[in-house]
Amino acid sequence: MEEKKTAHQLLADSIKFVLVGTTHPGNIGASARAIKTMGLSKLFLVNPKDFPNDVAFYRAKAAKDVLEQAEIHPDLFSATKDCELIIGTSARNRKIPWPLVSPREASQEIVQALQQGVNKVAVVFGREDRGLTNEELGMCNLHVHIPTNEEYSSLNLSQAVQILSYETRLAMLEHYDLVEKPEWDVELADNEQTERLITHLDELMQEVNFYDTQNPRKLLTRVRRFFKRARIDKMEANIFRGLFSAVQKNLRK
Amino acid sequence: MEEKKTAHQLLADSIKFVLVGTTHPGNIGASARAIKTMGLSKLFLVNPKDFPNDVAFYRAKAAKDVLEQAEIHPDLFSATKDCELIIGTSARNRKIPWPLVSPREASQEIVQALQQGVNKVAVVFGREDRGLTNEELGMCNLHVHIPTNEEYSSLNLSQAVQILSYETRLAMLEHYDLVEKPEWDVELADNEQTERLITHLDELMQEVNFYDTQNPRKLLTRVRRFFKRARIDKMEANIFRGLFSAVQKNLRK
Known part of the structure; x- marks a missing residue:
């Protein structure tokens, strides 16, 4: 029970999802809902184009509390000053490669870091059209790339948020051995x-x-x-x- | 190269995502986009409340082809007649438990079935407010449950579609050993x-x-x-x- 509390608290308290320069308020709302379904609660907005906005609150559904508590910052440095591990989402193809991991590896890095005493982790998402700038990506320890279809890789922002928060939740539940095994109502025949x-x-x-x-x-x-x-x-x-x-x-x- | 073609073709040809009784056309469009980013192409709509609709096409972005080719059916049986493996998304808590798997296990079941000669697989998603009926769930071989936050489990429909299609793509790429390893541009120092x-x-x-x-x-x-x-x-x-x-x-x- 104690362990369970810890896993859920780490998800809620130690991991922030940072959206940089988001254009559409709907995506901010959908992202708030996405992280809340996965037990996360900290949303940071860097220089959003149009927030607060009713559309964001409408799309957030019952995750309005996440939006109300969202911190707004003027730049990525300000939003991540207290973070000891920063993971940036990237479409790859950078001139100088950065340490690059899959969403599953990224979530394992997060769990490992929190186990080793890291207090704050940020997962950073870029603009809908252009992603993160090279300067912003250079602020990250790791880059994460979602293995999309090569012929159509244009994942919606809130969908990328959903995948990363899902993998983070899963890695945390697995680490704390909290993955629920389905129960059958009757014993198998001998x-x-x-x-x-x-x-x-x-x-x-x-x-x-x-x-x-x-x-x-x-x-x-x-x-x-x-x-x-x-x-x-x-x-x-x-x-x-x-x-x-x-x-x-x-x-x- | 031949293997690669096969993995991508299986994703595009053998797996259909079926949305049952969807209320909001925006969710249909977002789902079309979600599956296309993961290399899937077959969307089936059972008795959608409002389709075709401009909102669906707007939200689909460059996945309009998926919507244009979407098959519309009057009921789940009609949409899945040719399927040999049917996996239904479920919020659990059924009176009689059904074989229940996680999204990761479901995707492994799909890959295994396709390897064993199964030609058509369906992954079925229910209504935004009420999910699938007991009758519809009873038509499935397996149920899949996304491990959401117990205190807020209301995942948006297209987000559930994104998670399942992401896991399916990943399982397929892993099976065919097509997971790309990031390359470093310079050798490590000896x-x-x-x-x-x-x-x-x-x-x-x-x-x-x-x-x-x-x-x-x-x-x-x-x-x-x-x-x-x-x-x-x-x-x-x-x-x-x-x-x-x-x-x-x-x-x-």
Whole structure:
């Protein structure tokens, strides 16, 4: 429980998403919603063209609190002064290559940094049309590139925010072993039960002369493979057994 | 090259994203753009409330071709008749649990199925407000749940589409070993070069009496650790060596 609290607090408190020079307020609102669905809360806006704006609040839906608390800064340096790890989104093709990672690697870098005592991390997103300037990219420790379609790489800003916040949440949940495993409501049938089910079905098939008992092999193997592969659970097996019995009772009348 | 073509063709041809009962045409357009950035092309619309609509085409940006080719169907069965694997997005909490996977597991299931000869896969997204009905979810082989913030799980439809298409692209690129590794433009310095750099810096530090030569240990270790950790490249090492020499020349004047 303590660990869980820590993971969720790190997501909410230690990681800021910084949008630089955003033109469309709708993208700011959609980004606020995107990060909140992933448990993040800190949105920083560097020199937004049109904010505050009703469109941003409309698109944020129930993430209006993220927008209300968003810090507005005149430049990237001012927005990231307290950050010890800065990751900038990049479309690549820079003259001098910078350390470049995938979104998944970036999120692992973030988790690792926070484990090693880093207090503040920034993930930085550029303008809709031109991304980050070379000067802004030069302020980053790492660049992250989303592996888009080479023929159409124009990802919407809030979609890029969604992918990076999703990967960050996932890496954090994985690190704290908080990934929920789906539960099945019924135990799987054990081998004895499964074998009895198959035998019962075989009995029924013979009762209706469904196959040539002189040459049954392939059919029975396929039936067997189906139930084994499907990993039938105890209740499903009981349903089939009950059905077979009811059918047999009616046949024998 | 042949392998590459296959991976990209599978993404474009074998996987359809199906939006059921979408209310807002903007979400349809944003979804078209989302899947195209990830190399997918097949969008199916089941009973959309308001389509075709200019808003959808506006939000699709350069993915208008995806919208123009979108198939419209009256119900989910009609849209998925030819599919051998159907994955439905779900908010969980169903009375009878269905096989439930994460987006990452879902994408691996898709790749595996295509490798095993499956021709058509559908990933199905429900209505903005109510998701998929129990009947629609019952038509799926697997359910996928995006691990959202428990306190605010309301992911926008096109954002869910972006995450699933991103994971699908990634799984496909990984399977075909097409994940691009970033290239560095210069070779890393070898051990001899790095050691000479450290020695040179030490020489310079002594020349300006920067430390007590009787007790230098910690300082030198920290300098050494920095250059080793940074994994300096050949050109960077040359720049520092050149600078140290220039400084020494000036000092000795």
